[in-house]
Amino acid sequence: MIIPTLGCPSSCSYCWSSEEGSPIMTIETVKEVVEWLKNFRDDPVTFTFHGGEPLLAGADFYRETLSLLTEGLRHQKIAFALQTNLWKLTPELAQVLADYNIPLGSSLDGPQELNDLQRSEGYYEKTMAGYEIAKDHGLSVQFICTFTSYSVDFKEDIVNFFLENGLTFKLHPALPSLRDENPEKWALDPEKYGELLVYLLDKYLENMNEIEIRNINDLCRCVFTGRGTVCTYVDCMEDTFAVGPDGSIYPCYRFVGMPEWIMGNVRDHPSQDDLAQSEAGKLMHQFKEYVDRECKGCKHIRYCRGGCPYNAIAPTSGEIKGVDPHCVAYKRIFDEITDRFNKEMFGSLGMEMAPLQSEPAEDAKPGIMALIQKIISS
Numbered sequence: 001m002i003i004p005t006l007g008c009p010s011s012c013s014y015c016w017s018s019e020e021g022s023p024i025m026t027i028e029t030v031k032e033v034v035e036w037l038k039n040f041r042d043d044p045v046t047f048t049f050h051g052g053e054p055l056l057a058g059a060d061f062y063r064e065t066l067s068l069l070t071e072g073l074r075h076q077k078i079a080f081a082l083q084t085n086l087w088k089l090t091p092e093l094a095q096v097l098a099d100y101n102i103p104l105g106s107s108l109d110g111p112q113e114l115n116d117l118q119r120s121e122g123y124y125e126k127t128m129a130g131y132e133i134a135k136d137h138g139l140s141v142q143f144i145c146t147f148t149s150y151s152v153d154f155k156e157d158i159v160n161f162f163l164e165n166g167l168t169f170k171l172h173p174a175l176p177s178l179r180d181e182n183p184e185k186w187a188l189d190p191e192k193y194g195e196l197l198v199y200l201l202d203k204y205l206e207n208m209n210e211i212e213i214r215n216i217n218d219l220c221r222c223v224f225t226g227r228g229t230v231c232t233y234v235d236c237m238e239d240t241f242a243v244g245p246d247g248s249i250y251p252c253y254r255f256v257g258m259p260e261w262i263m264g265n266v267r268d269h270p271s272q273d274d275l276a277q278s279e280a281g282k283l284m285h286q287f288k289e290y291v292d293r294e295c296k297g298c299k300h301i302r303y304c305r306g307g308c309p310y311n312a313i314a315p316t317s318g319e320i321k322g323v324d325p326h327c328v329a330y331k332r333i334f335d336e337i338t339d340r341f342n343k344e345m346f347g348s349l350g351m352e353m354a355p356l357q358s359e360p361a362e363d364a365k366p367g368i369m370a371l372i373q374k375i376i377s378s
Ligand code: SF4
Pocket: 231, 232, 233, 236, 237, 240, 251, 252, 253, 254, 307, 308, 309, 310, 311
């Protein structure tokens, strides 16, 4: 993950990751990233530009950076992605990103009024204006919808909004904002998060041909394949790193700007082992061992892996007191998917053994198996 700046022109109510006056990464730092990674590992690498708001770095930054990374690391298989609110997307910038075929993730919390109440006045229009520019340049945009303690009560309106506008989305539960005096104000309660996931699973099944909810795909994939496919549900330590504006290396973008989580700096070209030996690296590893012990009896451990280490250990200043507090939600949705999957499997076996049993009603809602089929075929 490359974090060109922690600055952001918006001021979303529940933001926990932007910082006013944050510098912009220099091209010298990008060159050091390339030198560092040349001998770091041979695996394929995906560079995700994140922020703050990464487009604040401007078109020249991306023109030069994308060329440096592509040329300098041509021996590796590299891919790009970028997470932005789209406000700063100009036709020039869109063309640069389109030249590298970069998929964009953006953020919308639902209908305009609700979105602007949570994010900031005028947010919706600015993001939609950027979305039009992105579409004009053939860029693919998928949205993240943050559900807060407030917006969860409007879940139906929110889903209808994405459905009516034909937008693919993924949900994020609002996290406690560690930089705020009242960190829990917007945070989504884990129980409610679990209920929300089950609700979204049902809405997805009802509207499978019209909508795509990426988290639900990821969760079904976990249960079906027995392994996690997104960072929350794998051991992300050692495979994910984030480089902040000044070249500091962190375990992930969520830690950027927290000095106690710096693992090294790109200008020193640290090895994987050097990073693992840093205090932050050791803590991340201890979390992994903690999960092995603590979640041992959980039937979902293989594909949950204790959830997100940031959620678990950042709020306690690195003290490992528990797994990801969203455990309740993960268990709820993994249990639900597993139960439905087993019931459908068992049911279909039963049908084979009892062919005279009546067929399911024509208007019956598709089940988990239909969704898994869709995920596999896509
Ligand atoms: S710390 Fe959390 S958000 Fe960051 S890579 Fe790991 S699981 Fe993902």
